[in-house]
Amino acid sequence: MNENKGLDIFGIKPVASAIDSTVKKSLEGIEGFLTLVCKPALGEIGLMAQDQVRYWRLGNAIKMLEKAKGKIEFNNDKLELKSHPRIGLSIIENSSLIDNDFVLDLWAGLFASSCTLDGQDDENLIFVDLLKSLTTAQAKILKYSVENCRKILYPNGLVTADGDLTVHADELKKITGVNNIHRIDRELDSLNYMGLIPSLSGGFSASGPDLVANICPTYLSLSLYIRCQGSSLDPDVFWKDKLITEEQLNKEKEEIAKKEAEERRKVAEEKRKNKE
Known part of the structure; x- marks a missing residue:
């Protein structure tokens, strides 16, 4: 040239x-x-x-x-x-x-x-x-949250992340490279305000014994992540091989509920035997 x-x-x-x-x-x-x-x-x-x-x-x-x-x-x-x-x-x-x-x-x-x-x-x-x-720290949090959450496909074709992705403050320090928990809390509040993590459970809970935050990504976060990967595909296509259906999720919850009920029954039975 x-x-x-x-x-x-x-x-x-x-x-x-x-x-x-x-x-x-x-x-x-x-x-x-x-x-x-x-x-x-x-x-x-x-x-x-x-x-x-x-x-x-x-x-x-x-x-x-x-x-x-x-x-x-x-x-x-x-x-x-x-x-x-x-x-x-x-x-x-x-x-x-x-x-x-x-x-x-x-x-x-x-x-x-x-x-x-x-x-x-x-x-x-x-x-x-x-x-x-987004700050650099927030971008890193979103990347981690999207890549580590389970994604659920609903019958109507929409995809959402499983409602819970809790991370301890120590892990967030590693993810972001930020050691100040007050700054991390502000970063989470800002992500919350932008609609990128849950509005009710996102961020640290001041009343909890441990500094744990729910950073589960919203649908908007999932879409932002895809576009920033250079793709214009919708979530149901982009993650087609990594999705769990709503039916599978419900069956999984039923199995967990059965196991928990069985554990409670065993504990109760053990207590009854000890009293006898």
Whole structure:
């Protein structure tokens, strides 16, 4: 690829000499990608390159786009998907403020899942607003909760997480890398407020003897996770081989209830024998 031609597309030829050679190469690498999936974003990237203040953001945006490119499938070496400009620009703008590799990977997945055949689907705006509101600690909590919960398929086709996923504060410290329990409690309250963990049982219970929180993900969390993996599939398809049906869940509960009843009967019988 002709270097000057690539830089001209971004409108940064006048400042090309001031741009790091590694950044130049990265710009050329995403030039064709953006031309195909979100051409209006070329101007936004060009502005970042020309502005010294925004230059740091440019590196973050490029890293996110490189990750996104790796998450999209090409058909016969040709990309046939496009991102709605409103979403593509918003993702680039927000991800450029992030230098955390873990969170950038989530933005990349969201960008990839925003690409559709006609480029007119704007549903991911819901998830842009959610993701930009998450702290790194909250993003880690959600990832853990979604990956470790049981997912239930109901006859109507909807999927929800099993109602309970309790985690001790010590485990949450490991998950988040945060050692302050008060901050973790605030993070949980915020997730609760955003509708990403249960509104009634999510977060620490102040009256309990142990600091244990229910971080079971809501349906919105499940959907956010899928989109941030680069997929636009619905939960019943995305996890089709890992779901438990409502019927199976009810049978499981019945078996547990029978075992508990049998244990209580044995205890009662043992007490009766001891009295005799």
